[in-house]
Amino acid sequence: MKHLHIWQNEKFTEPYIKFINKHFDPSEHLFIIVGSGVGAKITPRENVLEISRNASGIKRLLSEMYKSDKIYLHNLFNMDVNRLLFLQPWLLKKCYWLVWGADLYAYRNPRTTTKEKFKEFVRAFVIKRMGNVVTLVKGDYELAKEWYGTKGTYLHGAYINPISKDYLDSLALSEKSKDSPVVIQIGNSADPSNNHIDALNKLKNFKDQNILIYVPLSYGNKNHAKVVAEEGKKIFGNKFIALMDFLPPEEYSAYLNNIDIALFNSDRQQALGNIYALLYLNKKVYIRSDTSMWSHFKEKFEIEMNDVLSIENMDFNQFVQNTETQNKKKINDVFEEHYLVDIWGTIFNK
Structure with a gap:
């Protein structure tokens, strides 16, 4: 073989x-x-x-x-x-x-x-x-x-990426009225490396704003998921929603389309499938500047990411403002099969 x-x-x-x-x-x-x-x-x-x-x-x-x-x-x-x-x-x-x-x-x-x-x-x-x-x-x-x-x-x-480009392309542009809450996602799983509690604390100053926070907790550490769900409710009340049920890729794609801002507070490379999909949908994404992902997006895709570590020094308008409209074009190749065929062809022929 x-x-x-x-x-x-x-x-x-x-x-x-x-x-x-x-x-x-x-x-x-x-x-x-x-x-x-x-x-x-x-x-x-x-x-x-x-x-x-x-x-x-x-x-x-x-x-x-x-x-x-x-x-x-x-x-x-x-x-x-x-x-x-x-x-x-x-x-x-x-x-x-x-x-x-x-x-x-x-x-x-x-x-x-x-x-x-x-x-x-x-x-x-x-x-x-x-x-x-x-x-x-x-x-x-x-x-x-x-x-x-x-x-x-x-x-x-x-x-x-289990999140299909074709399905992302089929999603209608998410329409927001002036009264719609700013929808925020934290992390991608119940893995403690998402540093959920620290992320919740970084957003604590915005708890009185018109926001809605979703946290995917359907897989990973169940005990950690319980702690995060309890702390989120304690700080944000009904503005916090723990996603405890696993969503199939198409449903998850539709869910991501409704997100305005995603915050990934892991101190390592993690959740790139989620991040790629959110960037493709031109959502505002925060990652940490002290991770290997930070230079990855700058050097490989020429994307200037938003820094999780700066959130506590922002006012709400700075936090939510999103002027980037070109990320979909920049990130397009990672969803193309020819891109992956080239990558694996290089590995197999090495």
Whole structure:
């Protein structure tokens, strides 16, 4: 097998397999799904293998790793895979780590137990010796070099955005009357890395304004979702709405079309699918200037983003004013299949 892909069933898994089989030779790609996950049901295909995290499953996985020319690690969350590579580091030269974000920024997590320290020791060993590092944002590759000393070759990568460009184009222009509230979104999930509470506090000065705040909390940390929902209601009352139910892509696209301002307070690369869609809809988007995403949008798309870290120094008119009308044109390519075909063709032919 020329190309071996390893990951769990996540929300990008099924769309990615469909995309690769459509645009590249399926006989050259094997997708191994290790254990259970939270993504959509995987369509049975000849080049898809779902294995359990037991001895026989891991043995089959290792066999396929040896037989493949290239190994694509779609994130580094799976410790079974990390341990295999730790014990057989000669495999790493043909590995491609597709960085998701949390698997890199785990470097900053405190570790107090022996088990936690050992897991990070294994990860650090693997990352340092990784043959290739594929990131959506080049700044994440620079961090991998700084934190883990990786010497792997850098490649740019991107996944299929589940939010369809065709559907975004079909949405009618969101019309607002002078009495309509300013609709604000905070974050994209119940992952604590969204720093929801800090974001809510940054908006506290605007609580008496005509606003409506939505916070997607349908997946991630359930306990954190509960805390955010309670704090949001405490500060903003009926102006705060926690989105606890998962919305299919088309419904979520329509929801995004109603947003005026989106605020992403994560201190790492996160939520780029949401951000791309919102920029395409010419919404006002705030991210943090101390993240790798900040330079990504400036250098790759010539988009001047709005800084979350400056909100507390703004009055309400400054916060809501949106004069940008060209972002749709600037961000268009990320929704085009030819853009992704070129990206993955470069990776596969490397």
